[in-house]
Amino acid sequence: MAFADGQLGSDEIAVVEAALNADPTLQARVDKFKKTGELLKSSIDIENEVTPSHITHRIREIERVAIKKRKKESERGASSLQISWRFLSSLGGSFAAGLACAVFIISPSLMKPVEDASQFQPSAHNQQITMRGSEQFERPYLQQKGVNILDGGNIQAVVPFTLVYKSPISGKFGIWEIVPTSESPNSESIIAWSQDATELDGGKADEGVYIESSLFKIEDQKTLRFRIRVSNDVTSIVHEIEFTVLQ
Amino acid sequence: MITAQFFEDIYPKLLRYAVSLTKRSAAAEDLVMSVITKLLESEDLPTDVNVEAYATRSVKNLFLNTLKKESREVREQNADGESTYDNTEDPISGSFVEAGDLNKVLMGLELKCREVLMLFAVGNSYKEISEVLGIQIGTVMSRMARCREHLDQVVGEK
Numbered sequence: 562m563a564f565a566d567g568q569l570g571s572d573e574i575a576v577v578e579a580a581l582n583a584d585p586t587l588q589a590r591v592d593k594f595k596k597t598g599e600l601l602k603s604s605i606d607i608e609n610e611v612t613p614s615h616i617t618h619r620i621r622e623i624e625r626v627a628i629k630k631r632k633k634e635s636e637r638g639a640s641s642l643q644i645s646w647r648f649l650s651s652l653g654g655s656f657a658a659g660l661a662c663a664v665f666i667i668s669p670s671l672m673k674p675v676e677d678a679s680q681f682q683p684s685a686h687n688q689q690i691t692m693r694g695s696e697q698f699e700r701p702y703l704q705q706k707g708v709n710i711l712d713g714g715n716i717q718a719v720v721p722f723t724l725v726y727k728s729p730i731s732g733k734f735g736i737w738e739i740v741p742t743s744e745s746p747n748s749e750s751i752i753a754w755s756q757d758a759t760e761l762d763g764g765k766a767d768e769g770v771y772i773e774s775s776l777f778k779i780e781d782q783k784t785l786r787f788r789i790r791v792s793n794d795v796t797s798i799v800h801e802i803e804f805t806v807l808q
Numbered sequence: 809m810i811t812a813q814f815f816e817d818i819y820p821k822l823l824r825y826a827v828s829l830t831k832r833s834a835a836a837e838d839l840v841m842s843v844i845t846k847l848l849e850s851e852d853l854p855t856d857v858n859v860e861a862y863a864t865r866s867v868k869n870l871f872l873n874t875l876k877k878e879s880r881e882v883r884e885q886n887a888d889g890e891s892t893y894d895n896t897e898d899p900i901s902g903s904f905v906e907a908g909d910l911n912k913v914l915m916g917l918e919l920k921c922r923e924v925l926m927l928f929a930v931g932n933s934y935k936e937i938s939e940v941l942g943i944q945i946g947t948v949m950s951r952m953a954r955c956r957e958h959l960d961q962v963v964g965e966k
Binding site: 562563566568593594596597598600601602604605607608610611612616617619620621623624627630631 | 821
């Protein structure tokens, strides 16, 4: 068949030709394959088939939209790199302190990404820290689509969410994403941000902290784990919460 | 980066191949356009691939996924007693494409024969066919020989 279809090299052709000379009955088999090969190729004149114009237009439109989408995603990517955030996110984030609507916005440029957790060691001039859980939630949690998701729950990828920590604080607080590495299962190598509570609400965050991100896009990860640490010279409290990411 | 022009050039080949899978021109067109959309939007296509073979293989993969999904839906409908639709073996058969007699003969063959013969008819070498189907070149040759003999037999009977 390969001989009939012209798909043999010169050495192989010579071998087949020798076999054909020695056994004339093989020629009938070659002829049969030649016939079906020609039949197949002649029935479909692929070289002269032209893509219909309505398909051409659709393909070009798809390309135009794809280019636009890539450009937009590229701009988002560049923006997230500036703040060292693991997620491809546009961190139009805000911190809001106080349940009594003392809400304020902090721009990404004011957030302070840090790479060294040691700066959260208690220091002498921080105030006494007081922390208590809210009536309903003792621990930090997430809100997504208006639903409260407690530690251990499921969150959806791409859908924006809010990290809520209802607790009066003083001193410093920091929020990390925990990214296990081969060296350390609890590595804090990727930092969300840190902030001194004294910079919130004129020096004191009485009621709690809301970390709100308008657009998080979680990439290829199955879990999302946060560590929230609040500390002053007397107390250091660490919360860890983990969620399963549903793609 | 793959361009629209590239897909405009290979569209007839992709469509022919898709028709050999679906037997329906409308379903084939949908398959091909879905693959083109996916590949034009893709940013992480491997740089060392034969894109035409990759696109053709994507058509096959999408076809199989669609088939699985449809079979599952049919089973679920049957389980609910809402449908007596019973064509799970080839749920998208039933209407031949508008084409010549040989095409009609081809569409009457089993799927493995239809696809290998169509890939050959649109000008692919054995090696290219093996790349598209993800099978050894020897398997391509043995399958094609069997299908060509079958084709010869069917054509001879007509």
